Amino acid sequence: MSESPRTPEAHTPEAPGPEASGPGRAKGEPRFPDGPAPDPAGSHFERRIRSFQPRRSRVTTGQADALQRLWPLWGLDIDGQRVLDLDELFDGRKRVVMEIGFGMGEATAQMAADDPDTGILAVDVHTPGQGNLLGLAERNGLTNVRVANGDAIILLREMLPAASLDGLRVYFPDPWPKKRHHKRRLIQPEFLSLAKVPLKPGALVHCATDWEPYAEQMLEVLTEHPDYENTQADGGYAPRPAFRPLTRFEGQGLDKGHVVHDLLFLRAQHAPQSPPVTAAD
Template identity: 75%
Template sequence: MSENPTAPATTAAEPDAPEAVAVAAVRPAAPGPRRSEPMFPDGTGPAADPAGSHHERRIRSFQPRRSRVSPTQADALRRLWPTWGRDIDGLSRIDLDAFFDGRPVVLEIGFGMGEATAQMAAADPDTGILGCDVHTPGQGNLLGLAERNGLSNIRVANGDAIILLREMLAPASLAGLRVFFPDPWPKKRHHKRRLIQPEFIALATTRLAPGALVHCATDWEPYAEQMLEVLSAEPTLENLYPGYAPRPDFRPLTKFESQGLDKGHVVHDLLFRRRGA
């Protein structure tokens, strides 16, 4: 039972398997704009397709959904996006030091509705969390949680994480990478859509500082095996455990994970460290 049925950033959508980043239900609200209409035409919120056509098409593991944004989420996006949000347009590099007021920064790919992200941010206020997602309701919900709880260490990036890593983050600029419950794409013909692939990890590790932690979690056994194989094969990473890791205290136990555990699902955590001095 994957909490994030899609990983929000990998690779150009194919029509046979549309996907969205979070499955957490939100209260029905007024219908969202038609796909041809921007949700935030005044530029105060996340763009529908921030990278546009300036980058090559690839097989993506996600498809943005922009419907069912509640009035509270939309209000948070309009007010907070100009300060705490960033579209992944691939046109300029993000100055993480300025964006996070000098904090070390962990990139979290796929935060769903943001509850666990907000808990981790509250528990570690000296670390910045850059949450990358394409799910507009979740983006608004996380920004609202950050404001209500006084969490000044959260920022939200909207778009493809591949473009974010490759075009917009400097080498060795991240203190960590988190990918929790990405879409497992269980059908064999869809395995190419999985986020944790050798090419993705090779790119991501170039953006990690020495000693940075890579933390993945999944409740899909075959995907856990693939994650362990891919991460173990990356020469710049070392496993902190002889195989899978126990769930660390800093990763909150979410509602969806608890439901999965009640059904007998086994959750696997993987903790790897970027080699180097």
């Protein structure tokens, strides 16, 4: 179970909700002038497969306020037009992990508070969640969270230097349960080949899901990929590590008998820094 009805995966921004066109706001005017762009990458990059589920929900007054005030400080749009300097972005922190899909941000904020020396580059397109996480960061004095808006694939492929990430977290992604939609699942061989480039050798890849068939696919593709090594001696799933908080929604799922699987793999030390293999190759 995720913190919200399912976090999107390789993302694209949601369309403005009905509250976007209120009094004093011209049609077509940005919803949050100083906040996340509605489509940061524009038409610069072709999107072949939709691997996310757009969600529409209302932005609260507090979330909107956080987006307006804090986005210029802690937010960034994934436009694919620049390479990020993570040392500068995270004020000199030497460890940076990327989280794809954070829902409303409660677990992300908790992990940031528990490990203030590690920067968390949190990617999502759910505007209320972006505002909520920024608000949580401010209220809890968290200076190690940056919120990225847009397609996580573009961020990995175009905007991150080689060997710049110490970890990758994908918690409770959309399982796309119908067989004809399985190609939209994020954890695929092509994605892992793409992600290995910005991951440092030895970086931890941590996935979690409560959907048994997706867990089996994750384990299969991670095990078969030559650039990743399972941390578990038996080659199976891992116990939930202490650093991943048990969320409220996850706890409700466990109470109902859902089984949550964690997968902990390392980016292999021997993996060469070569260009990623994409679906187009």
